[in-house]
Amino acid sequence: MILLFVVLFPIVAALAILLGAPARRTALWSAGILLGATLLLSFRFEGDTPGGYEMVTSFSMSSDWNINFTLGVDGLSLMMLLLTALVTLAAVWFTGEIAEHRNAFYACLLFVSAGAMGAFASLDLFFFYAFHELALIPTFLLIGIWGTGDREVAAWKITIYLATGSFILLLGLIMLYRAVPETARSFDFRVLQKSAILIPAKAQGNIFLLLLLGFGILVSLFPFHTWAPQAYASAPAPAAMLHAGVLKKFGLYGLLRLALPLLPAGAQQYNTLLIYLLLGNIIYVGLVTIAQKRLDWMLGYSSVMHMGYIFLGIASGTLVGTTGAAVLIFAHGISIALLFALAGEVRQRTGTLVLADLGGLGKLMPLAGFAFGLAAFASIGLPGFSNFAGEVMVLFGTFRNGANPERFTIYQWATVLALWGVVISAVYMLRAYRAVFMGSMGESLSTITDLRRSLRVPIGLLVAITIWFGFFPQTFVKLVKPTFQSYFAAKQ
Amino acid sequence: MTIVAPSLEIAVLVLGVLVVLFETFADQVDKRTFAYTAMLGLATVFVASFFLPTSATETADTGFWSFYTADPLAIFFKRFALVTTILVLAMMIDYAPVVRESIHGTTRQSGLGEFFALPIFTCAGLMWMASAIDFVMIFVSLELVTVSFYVLVSFTRRNPASLEAGIKYLILSALSTGFLVYGITWIFGVTGETNLARVSTALANPAIESGPALFAMLLVLVALGFKIAAVPFQIWVPDVYQGAPTPVTAFLSVGSKAAGFVVLLRVLQPFLVMPRMERLLVVVAAATLIYGNLAALPQTNLKRLLAYSSIAHAGYLLIGVVCLNGEAVVYYLVAYLLMTLLSFAVLVVVSRQTGDNIEDFNGLAKRSPFLAFAMLIAMASLAGLPFTVGFLGKFYIFNAAIAHHQTTLIVVGVITVACGFYYYFKVVRAMYWEAPRGDVAVPVSGISRFAMSAMIAAIVFFGIYPQPIVNALRP
Numbered sequence: 012m013i014l015l016f017v018v019l020f021p022i023v024a025a026l027a028i029l030l031g032a033p034a035r036r037t038a039l040w041s042a043g044i045l046l047g048a049t050l051l052l053s054f055r056f057e058g059d060t061p062g063g064y065e066m067v068t069s070f071s072m073s074s075d076w077n078i079n080f081t082l083g084v085d086g087l088s089l090m091m092l093l094l095t096a097l098v099t100l101a102a103v104w105f106t107g108e109i110a111e112h113r114n115a116f117y118a119c120l121l122f123v124s125a126g127a128m129g130a131f132a133s134l135d136l137f138f139f140y141a142f143h144e145l146a147l148i149p150t151f152l153l154i155g156i157w158g159t160g161d162r163e164v165a166a167w168k169i170t171i172y173l174a175t176g177s178f179i180l181l182l183g184l185i186m187l188y189r190a191v192p193e194t195a196r197s198f199d200f201r202v203l204q205k206s207a208i209l210i211p212a213k214a215q216g217n218i219f220l221l222l223l224l225g226f227g228i229l230v231s232l233f234p235f236h237t238w239a240p241q242a243y244a245s246a247p248a249p250a251a252m253l254h255a256g257v258l259k260k261f262g263l264y265g266l267l268r269l270a271l272p273l274l275p276a277g278a279q280q281y282n283t284l285l286i287y288l289l290l291g292n293i294i295y296v297g298l299v300t301i302a303q304k305r306l307d308w309m310l311g312y313s314s315v316m317h318m319g320y321i322f323l324g325i326a327s328g329t330l331v332g333t334t335g336a337a338v339l340i341f342a343h344g345i346s347i348a349l350l351f352a353l354a355g356e357v358r359q360r361t362g363t364l365v366l367a368d369l370g371g372l373g374k375l376m377p378l379a380g381f382a383f384g385l386a387a388f389a390s391i392g393l394p395g396f397s398n399f400a401g402e403v404m405v406l407f408g409t410f411r412n413g414a415n416p417e418r419f420t421i422y423q424w425a426t427v428l429a430l431w432g433v434v435i436s437a438v439y440m441l442r443a444y445r446a447v448f449m450g451s452m453g454e455s456l457s458t459i460t461d462l463r464r465s466l467r468v469p470i471g472l473l474v475a476i477t478i479w480f481g482f483f484p485q486t487f488v489k490l491v492k493p494t495f496q497s498y499f500a501a502k503q
Numbered sequence: 504m505t506i507v508a509p510s511l512e513i514a515v516l517v518l519g520v521l522v523v524l525f526e527t528f529a530d531q532v533d534k535r536t537f538a539y540t541a542m543l544g545l546a547t548v549f550v551a552s553f554f555l556p557t558s559a560t561e562t563a564d565t566g567f568w569s570f571y572t573a574d575p576l577a578i579f580f581k582r583f584a585l586v587t588t589i590l591v592l593a594m595m596i597d598y599a600p601v602v603r604e605s606i607h608g609t610t611r612q613s614g615l616g617e618f619f620a621l622p623i624f625t626c627a628g629l630m631w632m633a634s635a636i637d638f639v640m641i642f643v644s645l646e647l648v649t650v651s652f653y654v655l656v657s658f659t660r661r662n663p664a665s666l667e668a669g670i671k672y673l674i675l676s677a678l679s680t681g682f683l684v685y686g687i688t689w690i691f692g693v694t695g696e697t698n699l700a701r702v703s704t705a706l707a708n709p710a711i712e713s714g715p716a717l718f719a720m721l722l723v724l725v726a727l728g729f730k731i732a733a734v735p736f737q738i739w740v741p742d743v744y745q746g747a748p749t750p751v752t753a754f755l756s757v758g759s760k761a762a763g764f765v766v767l768l769r770v771l772q773p774f775l776v777m778p779r780m781e782r783l784l785v786v787v788a789a790a791t792l793i794y795g796n797l798a799a800l801p802q803t804n805l806k807r808l809l810a811y812s813s814i815a816h817a818g819y820l821l822i823g824v825v826c827l828n829g830e831a832v833v834y835y836l837v838a839y840l841l842m843t844l845l846s847f848a849v850l851v852v853v854s855r856q857t858g859d860n861i862e863d864f865n866g867l868a869k870r871s872p873f874l875a876f877a878m879l880i881a882m883a884s885l886a887g888l889p890f891t892v893g894f895l896g897k898f899y900i901f902n903a904a905i906a907h908h909q910t911t912l913i914v915v916g917v918i919t920v921a922c923g924f925y926y927y928f929k930v931v932r933a934m935y936w937e938a939p940r941g942d943v944a945v946p947v948s949g950i951s952r953f954a955m956s957a958m959i960a961a962i963v964f965f966g967i968y969p970q971p972i973v974n975a976l977r978p
């Protein structure tokens with residue numbers, strides 16, 4: 012029941028706001044309630060059924076298709092739900108003055124959040140897909156109406172890319188559904204997990220390719236990444252937080268949830284291709300990030316680049332690497348949300364995000380500078396932040412796959428190249444930090460004030476979480492590991 | 504009392520005759536009363552259709568039942584025609600002032616009565632066509648539909664665009680009718696039969712020459728291609744759709760197309776065993792998809808955009824036909840009915856105040872949030888977003904395509920779906936981003952508001968819970 016509540020509550024809240032409830036207050040309260048309910052959910056979660064789902068509720072939608080509205084959580088989806096609730100609260104909190112259509116803005120935010128919540132809690136392919144698409148129109152409107160810069164192009168680009176990616180994904184899902192004999196067909200993850208061994212290797216390969224392409228476009232896998240930086244640069248800060256932090260992770264979650272356990276043979280066939288592409292994310296996009304001259308574009312590209320590490324974890328083929336990918340999904344979601352929030356605040360005060368025009372803001376905005384520094388460190392992957400734990404696990408996991416002291420395989424080479432990515436991200440993050448917060452400020456910037464005091468709460472929340480999991484990553488690993496253990500146990 | 508199937512059509516015909524008869528003598532009455540009465544009458548017939556005996560599939564070899572069937576598909580499409588007509592009449596009530604301005608009759612209301620009566624006859628024709636299983640019957644019912652459309656398309660006769668549309672429709676439609684009759688004679692010549700079932704058995708006989716049979720089928724396909732607006736018989740669509748009175752356009756794009764597809768499903772069944780036929784249909788479907796979607800991209804007039812979109816949707820429906828998946832086609836048609844009529848309903852109301860260009864929808868969200876929301880749902884459904892009926896329709900269609908390994912059509916489909924997002928979202932963009940022209944709210948009558956709300960509810964309901972429609976198709 013509580014699961015049903017967290018999925019439907021944001022929709023109800025959004026509709027209430029559309030119908031005229033006081034926008035900010037309702038949104039803030041409902042985001043708070045959402046987080047509370049999700050926390051309650053995680054306390055109720057027992058986690059002692061490896062590979063099993065808890066709190067399953069199910070309603071039949073179509074008996075001859077076997078489509079059910081089934082909700083349930085395991086460690087992995089619980090982690091995603093927590094991430095969604097956290098970032099939603101932060102995004103609503105960080106929403107500044109909205110000039111026009113205030114209610115619609117908050118309703119759109121909550122709809123995006125509802126789409127993510129529903130997708131992560133669904134145990135049915137159909138609703139898993141449908142909830143994600145629910146966020147498409149709100150995203151289009153958020154960027155189109157309230158965006159800045161070249162918002163029109165950005166909104167079209169993200170919409171067309173995501174729509175195409177989703178449609179390819181849909182074809183893959185239908186093929187997955189049809190790949191097993193007619194009597195075993197189901198949209199239910201649990202049934203699929205049992206019947207997936209019946210899929211022949213060739214079909215697995217085709218389906219995996221479609222899923223990789225579909226999910227890959229949604230997660231900005233190189234070379235389908237160009238929509239992301241542009242959209243995040245134009246989007247209002249809360250929308251960028253929600254999309255980059257949460258919604259984009261849907262594709263990664265889908266790969267972890269569907270492609271890896273159901274199509275192991277397909278994954279093996281296309282692992283090499285995936286590794287080449289993700290190195291494009293890490294190295295090529297990393298270098299492109301260094302060349303950026305605007306903070307928002309730089310953050311957008313950096314988020315594309317970091318997807319490469321998560322893909323590396325997915326491609327690693329080891330338990331440690333895969334678990335690391337899941338931890339990194341969470342860690343990246345928190346840190347990128349914080350970075351976009353602070354960039355949004357800087358833009359609101361200075362009116363520009365061109366790195367060359369900024370400088371010395373650390374003196375005027377010490378709180379923002381401090382928080383940005385922490386988030387930048389986290390994003391680089393310094394020890395003590397949760398990203399570090401995730402990246403280390405990913406890199407170790409990949410390196411260990413088929414490790415042979417005599418000869419490097421593609422996994423070892425990928426690890427070595429990916430390690431350079433850490434240096435690249437240190438270069439652009441620290442450069443951006445220096446350009447914005449250090450040095451001397453221009454005349455025009457001298458009247459700028461620091462963040463509102465009330466914003467200390469969401470910043471404190473996000474920073475505390477990333478530090479907590481940096482020091483105690485075990486709490487998370489324990490949560491998500493059972494999911495992956497069952498994958499690798501089934502393989503052997 | 505048990506109701507037998509043909510009495511539904513007869514009831515509708517009688518209703519039409521009564522409306523024409525009474526409105527001639529009732530000059531003092533508000534003519535819109537007749538529209539309301541007709542809607543009520545059609546609704547009664549709709550309800551009555553649920554009380555038909557369930558096992559009404561008489562299989563007489565000769566006599567009436569060799570012309571007429573009452574299988575679930577037929578009953579379903581009778582209901583489909585009834586719902587469409589009721590919704591179109593609701594739109595026509597809103598459109599009445601425009602008709603009044605463009606007729607200049609002897610009285611203030613002249614012409615209105617016929618305007619409301621003609622759709623009832625069309626409806627009877629559509630219902631008849633759904634049951635037709637004999638080429639003669641198909642031809643007769645098709646003509647009943649087409650002839651009433653000739654009048655309806657050019658109804659606002661002071662408007663040159665409407666007249667032009669009427670002429671174009673008349674000439675091309677007559678031409679396609681010629682093809683149909685010629686095809687039927689060839690079929691009769693080859694097989695000696697006009698009943699579909701018997702044609703099918705005759706064709707299965709290896710002694711039959713397949714060349715002439717194929718030629719006959721091609722001729723019939725040309726005629727039906729015209730009805731469903733498939734490439735290369737789509738040329739009339741944009742001009743006729745734009746010129747015709749908007750409710751008639753809606754009727755044309757839903758009723759006429761649906762009837763075409765029912766006939767196509769029935770007629771193709773015996774012929775699709777020939778592989779050449781399937782290849783031909785794949786080409787037509789792909790061409791229709793590509794043409795409809797690409798041509799819709801640059802449109803700036805919403806009526807024209809919807810015309811091209813109707814060609815595009817004919818392409819998706821043809822995928823279902825190629826795979827001979829009746830369920831997918833029917834589901835898609837239901838989806839198409841709801842979303843197309845909803846967008847036309849909003850268009851009728853808005854265009855009366857400003858116009859039917861996409862620009863005229865600028866800032867509609869500020870002026871009339873309800874209308875903008877209704878249009879948003881319609882566009883989301885046409886584009887195929889989940890939780891709308893349009894998504895499930897595409898889901899059914901592409902599931903059928905995957906089951907039949909129609910790789911070409913799937914690849915074309917991916918491209919065209921992406922195109923669809925662009926041109927449908929263009930309307931959303933106009934309504935929500937652009938600054939409004941003036942801040943006067945668009946007035947909406949109670950009945951339109953009710954019809955729109957019902958359609959929105961149906962779009963969302965059937966988008967989540969498809970089972971009722973699927974069940975209705977099963978005996």
